[in-house]
Amino acid sequence: MPKEIRYISLMSELGAGTRGASLGFDSLRLASFDKDSDFFNRYPIIKVPHFNEQLFQANTDKSAIRLGHILEVFKQTTQAVSSELREGRFPVVFSGDHSNAAGTIMGIKDALPNKRLGVIWIDAHADLHSPFTSPSGNVHGMPLAMSIADDNQEMKINDPVPSTIDIWNTIKGEKARVKPEDLFFVGVRDTEAPEDHLMAKYSMPNITTAELREMGSKAVAEKALSHLNDCDIIYISFDVDSMDPSISKGTGTPVPGGLTKEEARVLMQELVKSPKICCLETTEINPLLCDKGNAMAEAAFDVLKPVIEEIEKN
Numbered sequence: 001m002p003k004e005i006r007y008i009s010l011m012s013e014l015g016a017g018t019r020g021a022s023l024g025f026d027s028l029r030l031a032s033f034d035k036d037s038d039f040f041n042r043y044p045i046i047k048v049p050h051f052n053e054q055l056f057q058a059n060t061d062k063s064a065i066r067l068g069h070i071l072e073v074f075k076q077t078t079q080a081v082s083s084e085l086r087e088g089r090f091p092v093v094f095s096g097d098h099s100n101a102a103g104t105i106m107g108i109k110d111a112l113p114n115k116r117l118g119v120i121w122i123d124a125h126a127d128l129h130s131p132f133t134s135p136s137g138n139v140h141g142m143p144l145a146m147s148i149a150d151d152n153q154e155m156k157i158n159d160p161v162p163s164t165i166d167i168w169n170t171i172k173g174e175k176a177r178v179k180p181e182d183l184f185f186v187g188v189r190d191t192e193a194p195e196d197h198l199m200a201k202y203s204m205p206n207i208t209t210a211e212l213r214e215m216g217s218k219a220v221a222e223k224a225l226s227h228l229n230d231c232d233i234i235y236i237s238f239d240v241d242s243m244d245p246s247i248s249k250g251t252g253t254p255v256p257g258g259l260t261k262e263e264a265r266v267l268m269q270e271l272v273k274s275p276k277i278c279c280l281e282t283t284e285i286n287p288l289l290c291d292k293g294n295a296m297a298e299a300a301f302d303v304l305k306p307v308i309e310e311i312e313k314n
Contacts, residue, residue, distance in 0.1 A: 003090040003311055005043045008080055012050040012073045014066045015099025015139035018252045020288030022052050025094045027250075027287040027297035028304075035301060043092075046084070048076045050096065063158040064131035067167045070139050074103035074171065081107025085278065090311060095283035097252070098127055101237045102143035102171065104281050108235055109177045112278070118182040118231030119147070120224050120271060122264065123239035124255040126188050126195040126206075128152070131160040131168055133194035140252075140284075144183065145198075149176040155194035180204065182231055184224045186212065186267065187242040190255040209244075209257055217263050221270035233278040236271055238264070240285050240300050250296025251284045261299050268307045273314055280311070 013021040032039045054069045061067070081104050084091045093104055108117060121127070121144065129141040130151045137158075145152065149172040160168070180202035188206045191199070199206065205227060212220050228234055241251040244258035259267075271277060282304060290296050 003314060004088065005308065005311060006084045006089045006091055007040065007043050007045045008048060008084070008091050008093045009045055010048045010050070010077055010093055010100050010103070011052070011096045012048075012070070012100055013052055013096040014054060014070050014073065016097035016252050017136055017138040018286065018289065019055070020286040021096040021252060021284055022050065023287050024096055024283075024285035024297070027285055027294055028094060028301055031294055031297040031301040036305060039305060046080050048073070048080050061161045061164040062137045063134060063160040064139055064142070064164050064168060065137045067131070067139060067164055070099055071167055071171055073100065074106055077103030078107040078110050081279065082110040085111035091279045092308060092311070093279065093281040095281055097140040098123070098237070098239055098283045099139040099143050100283065101281055102146040104279065105143070105147045105177050105235065108233070108279055112233060115232040116182065116230065117178050118184070118228035118234040119144070119178055120184050120186065120228070120234060120236045121188070122186045122237065122242045122267070123188060124190050124241045124258060125239070125253065126185060126191050126199060128195040128198045129192070131164055132156040132158050134158065135192060146171050147176065147178045148180045148183070149173065150180070150198060152194050152198055155197050182228060184227050186220060186224070187259055189257050190253070209259055212259065212263060212267070217266035218270050221267055224271065225274050225276070231276065234274065234276045235279045235281070236268065236277060237281045237283065238268060239283050240296055243299065247299045248290055248292050248296035250290030251286050252289065261302055265303045265306055268303065269310045272307055272311050275314065280307070
């Protein structure tokens with residue numbers, strides 16, 4: 001029976017270091033006009049409150065910027081994602097910055113608390129920092145540390161204020177939502193030492209762009225699903241900076257050496273054929289940084305349209 005999809009617009013950019021990711025969903029809709037103008041009319045669009053007005057307020061702790069308001073976003077996200085999953089629908093989340101992925105994971109686990117969750121993270125970055133290790137304090141570099149509940153204090157460089165630690169512990173919860181061994185990275189190529197430490201500590205697999213080209217996207221999808229075979233459900237997070245900046249620089253942290261549109265499309269089309277896939281998220285489209293009109297959103301739409309159509313069939 002085909003899946004019933006719901007689009008979730010989650011345009012918080014509180015976790016980013018640059019402005020403009022909150023325009024990501026609108027830029028995707030603009031990209032759809034000449035390619036498939038009915039695409040975003042097919043399913044209801046649920047809009048999650050974003051609190052982006054807090055960007056104009058002073059920060060209280062440079063080790064995890066605006067973490068308190070990001071927690072409020074996560075609460076709203078949890079409710080939206082959990083509600084759709086409980087109703088048996090498939091959430092397709094369009095996110096501002098990548099910190100929001102932690103809220104999506106919270107929503108998945110809220111709806112399916114007894115299911116073992118695997119994560120396929122398609123990204124240039126590992127996003128495994130904590131307030132104790134982050135060199136920037138931008139929370140979009142922290143969602144996976146939140147989800148595996150690891151402070152990584154053995155690599156500590158910061159001393160967060162007590163209020164930040166309290167909020168961080170609230171977000172982590174009483175136990176990890178995702179086991180470290182249930183992460184699978186594709187395309188990660190820009191990490192700091194604390195992230196490298198965790199990836200090595202837990203033997204987290206990362207398929208590089210060169211390896212993907214040697215293996216082929218279909219084989220990488222098979223490898224990811226095989227690695228997560230013991231998981232009951234799987235979530236895919238697609239950061240557009242996993243693609244090469246030659247496509248567009250319309251994302252906050254572009255890194256050379258990324259995937260082509262075709263490689264990303266085939267990878268995700270193969271992945272979503274698995275009945276274990278329960279949620280897809282796309283993030284970090286920033287049209288204000290785009291050097292070629294709306295090219296990043298257009299590229300992302302070219303990737304996502306066939307992927308979502310594949311979800312519709314399964």
